[in-house]
Amino acid sequence: MTATATPPRQDAATIHAATGRRRRIAAWIAIGLALLVVGGIGGAVSAANQWAQRGALDPDSTGPAGTRAIAEILREHGVDVVVVRDRAAASEALAAVEATLVMPDAPALSDDVVTALAEAADDVVLIEPRSRTLDLLVRGSAPAGVAPDESVEPDCRLEAAVRSGAVAPGAVYRAGDDTSACYAAADGFGLVVHATDAGRVAAVDGRALFTNEHLADNGNAALAVNLMGRHPLVVWYMPGAGDTDLADADPSLGELTPPWVSPVIVLLLVAGVAAGIWRGRRFGPLVAERLPVTVRASETTEGRARLYARAGDPLHAADRLRIGALRRLATLLGLAANAAGPEIADAAAGRTGLDRRAVRGILLDEIPRSDAELVALSTRLRDLEDAVRAAVRPERSPR
Structure with missing residues (x-):
């Protein structure tokens, strides 16, 4: 007779532990896949809206704070709108034909560059004027607070404002010498216009009047067209953070740090991860341990x-x-x-x-x-x- 070897039966506890371990691994894999799917969807949505949701006052943005609507209205009136994002392209576009320069605040540019850009244009519309820009281009003018949220009549002789009618001006400005002022509210005016040899420089709160959210209110759209549409070309300059001619005199943290610090930090991180993997405890199922002695109470x-x-x-x-x-x-x-x-x-x-x-x-x-x-x-x-x-x-x- 030949003895037949029977395979040893697996313990029920071992089978149960293995099944539980497989379930936990499958659960973590499912969680990881779900995170990847959610991250992919979020990245796709963010990429799709990257151009539609640019910064405030950007003519390529269709968001509430963008100005895409007024750019399209100007094009419908036969005005060519060119969006530039560096000062070299802005200077080149302004040198071609008679043009209006539309510009928000540009703190990264020096006074000489701001003045040169304004002199290259026939008309200038400042849609986010600050104290420095007003002092450079509209002599004697300065910010004067914010007007109440109510419509104000032009109450001036400037034809562009008279044809537009009442608006809620938002920020107001103090008018300087030889400056036309409209929309009197609070302690200033919602629109100040300074005449130059080539044309004029107008300062107005574009966030309160010309954004997609507020353009349909009162006479906001008419005022924007009357101020920006006097010439066949509008050069809309949106300065970027890297578009600057200012030399940064303050050293950065990287410049103050010795060159050996970064490699040491990376080495410490790698050593920490390696130590965690080396000394880390692998949590597994609980193991019942028999005590050598049972002591009665x-x-x-x-x-x-x-x-x-x-x-x-x-x-x-x-x-x-x-x-x-x-x-x-x-x-x-x-x-x-x-x-x-x-x-x-x-x-x-x-x-x-x-x-x-x-x-x-x-x-x-x-x-x-x-x-x-x-x-x-x-x-x-x-x-x-x-x-x-x-x-x-x-x-x-x-x-």
């Missing part, structure tokens, strides 16, 4: 009693006995778990009819000096508990 109690006896401290042992007795008495008497010792002693004396001072002596006051006194106190504690139990739960008399 009575043995631990006897061992602790022997330690108390060897220490020669009967008062400490008495305190442990009293704490247990007070806890059990509080339960028998229906008192709260946090009831004080005197309260429990008074309740026990009142329920059993015993002398209150004697009960307090047993539960609180008496100090055992020897082992014999400790044994006597233990006996009296047991007798007091029996008396309270008999008073609280009296045995039914037999019929």
